[in-house]
Amino acid sequence: MATINLGAIKFNWKGAYNNGTTYAVDDVVSSGGNSYVCIQASTGNAVGNATAYWNIMSTKGTNGTDGSNGTDLTSTLTTRGDIVYKGASALTRLAKGTAGYYLKQGANDPEWSAVSGGGVLQAVHNTNATPVNTSSSSYVATNNSVTITPTASNSKIYVVLSGQVAVNSSGDDPWIYVKVRKSINGASYSDVASNYYRRYAPSAGNIHILEDVNFHLIHAPATTQSVVYKVWYHGGGQSSWYGGRSNSEVSSTNGIAIELANGIA
Amino acid sequence: MIDIGLAIKEINKDAEHRIEGLDWNTLTWLNNTAPISQADIEAKQAEMETAKTNEATAKASAKASGNTKLLGLGLTQAEATALTGFTPE
Numbered sequence: 001m002a003t004i005n006l007g008a009i010k011f012n013w014k015g016a017y018n019n020g021t022t023y024a025v026d027d028v029v030s031s032g033g034n035s036y037v038c039i040q041a042s043t044g045n046a047v048g049n050a051t052a053y054w055n056i057m058s059t060k061g062t063n064g065t066d067g068s069n070g071t072d073l074t075s076t077l078t079t080r081g082d083i084v085y086k087g088a089s090a091l092t093r094l095a096k097g098t099a100g101y102y103l104k105q106g107a108n109d110p111e112w113s114a115v116s117g118g119g120v121l122q123a124v125h126n127t128n129a130t131p132v133n134t135s136s137s138s139y140v141a142t143n144n145s146v147t148i149t150p151t152a153s154n155s156k157i158y159v160v161l162s163g164q165v166a167v168n169s170s171g172d173d174p175w176i177y178v179k180v181r182k183s184i185n186g187a188s189y190s191d192v193a194s195n196y197y198r199r200y201a202p203s204a205g206n207i208h209i210l211e212d213v214n215f216h217l218i219h220a221p222a223t224t225q226s227v228v229y230k231v232w233y234h235g236g237g238q239s240s241w242y243g244g245r246s247n248s249e250v251s252s253t254n255g256i257a258i259e260l261a262n263g264i265a
Numbered sequence: 266m267i268d269i270g271l272a273i274k275e276i277n278k279d280a281e282h283r284i285e286g287l288d289w290n291t292l293t294w295l296n297n298t299a300p301i302s303q304a305d306i307e308a309k310q311a312e313m314e315t316a317k318t319n320e321a322t323a324k325a326s327a328k329a330s331g332n333t334k335l336l337g338l339g340l341t342q343a344e345a346t347a348l349t350g351f352t353p354e
Contacts, residue, residue, distance in 0.1 A: 130288075135270045136281040136295045143285065168268040237281070239270020246268055247287045 011037065017047050033060030085110055100151065114152060114262060121155060121259040124148050129252045131243030136234045139179065141189070142242040144213075145230035146255025153222050154262040159192075159229045161215040163253035166245040167235045169209075175236035180215050185225035192229065193217050210245050218260075229257060267317070272309040276301055329353065 008026035017029040017036070020043070027038040029047060035057040036047040045053040073091070076084055081096030087109065097103070097112030104113035128143040144163040159180070167174040180193035193215055213231065221227045231253070233242050244250035269287070273280050280298045285291040294300050328351045335345040346352050 130286045132283060132285050133268075133270050134281070134283045134295075135274055136283060138281075138296065140283045140295070168271055239268050239274055241270075246266075248266070250286075 019044055019046070023053075028057060034058065083110075114154065119261060119264060121151050121261055122148070123256065123258045125257075126255040127252050128243065128255075129250050131241050131247060131250050133239065133241050133247065134234055135237060135239050137237035139177065139181075139232040139234050141181075142231045142233055142253070144243065144253035144255060145228055146257045147226060147228045148257035148259060149226045150221060150224050150259050152262065153224050155220075156260045156262070156264065157219045157221060157227070157229075158256075158258040158260055159215065159217050159219055160254070160256040161213075161229060161231050162255075163213050163231065163243050164210055164245070164251045165213050165233055165235075166210045166241040167238050168241065168246070169235070169238035174209065174238050174240075176209075176211060176233070176240065177236065178213050178231060178233040178242075180217065181230055181232050182219070182221070183228045183230070184221060184223055185227075189230065189232070192219055213242075227257075229255065267310040267313040269306060269310065272306050272313060273301060275313060276305060276309050 008024070011026055011028045012024070014021065014023065014027045014029045017031040022041070022043040023029070023038040024041045025038055029036055029038075031047045034047075036054045037057045038053060039055050040053045042053045045051065047054045049056040073084060076091060076093050078093070079096050083094050084091050085094055086092070092109070094110060094112070098114070101112040101114055104111055124146060126146045128145070130143050132140065132142045134140045142163065144161050146159065146161065148157060150157065161180060165176050165178060167176060179191060181189040182192045183189045213233075215231070219229070231242065234240065241247075243253050269284065270282070273282055277298070280301065281295040282298065283291075283293050283295060289303050292303075328349070332342075332345050332349065332351050332353060335348065336342065340348075342353070
């Protein structure tokens with residue numbers, strides 16, 4: 001009975017090419033990441049893409065971890081919060097942004113940016129019903145104040161301080177002196193607003209004057225520490241009250257501070 | 266009650282102080298002012314209050330006395346009131 005040699009009916013995997021091994025047709029070897037199929041039996045004929053003994057069977061893929069065909073993100077991203085984007089020529093790290101900032105698209109690349117033109121960031125209010133009396137001729141602190149801790153150092157603070165000041169004088173020519181001072185993080189007070197002076201017409205005998213005081217000002221404290229805005233006053237050495245006309249005729253003072261995002265005011 | 270600041274100035278016209286409401290614990294003396302005791306201040310307030318009351322009483326008495334004299338001159342009460350504004354109670 002005649003027989004027919006069908007040859008190999010499947011590829012014969014031979015592992016890595018060995019120069020001393022005798023290979024038969026349809027043997028398959030690996031070399032340099034590629035695989036080759038033997039098309040003519042031989043020994044010692046090196047593999048190649050298209051030789052008399054070998055044909056390429058499969059070509060290795062691009063190596064993505066050797067730094068030439070890919071980017072190792074574990075070295076690009078170094079800090080928690082970092083993000084990566086496509087730069088002019090390569091993947092580029094955008095370092096973690098400042099808390100409260102938002103991701104803004106620049107002309108070409110993304111960037112972190114402070115909130116601007118956003119409006120009111122916070123508002124605080126304080127009221128007080130304890131008046132202060134003084135006979136001093138120099139400024140003393142009232143209880144008309146408001147405390148705010150800005151969320152950003154470039155914020156502006158809109159401050160409103162209001163109350164009533166009175167002079168109960170037995171002398172003539174009374175004056176009222178009022179101004180706003182600030183203290184940052186518990187430090188000494190320094191002036192914020194220009195002095196407010198009010199002189200009354202000379203008059204003899206007991207004088208009882210009640211005057212509304214309203215300060216509206218925009219201030220840039222340039223800090224994220226606590227800021228106290230407070231009214232200071234005196235009556236030129238006459239007995240004077242702030243926060244009412246006497247200890248029994250009290251009018252509560254009010255302080256309001258509104259933090260405005262940079263660029264609003 | 267007489268203003269505490271007025272009483273202090275009555276005791277010492279150059280005195281300078283600061284106090285919150287009537288909380289004596291907050292009383293501070295400024296610009297080297299010699300301290301004045303709470304008792305002295307309250308005594309001065311009482312003294313000034315009495316003087317103020319006496320002054321008001323004397324003024325009311327003078328009005329009544331003047332009104333009586335006007336009536337003694339033959340004016341009616343309406344005429345006297347028109348002149349002085351005073352109306353007996």
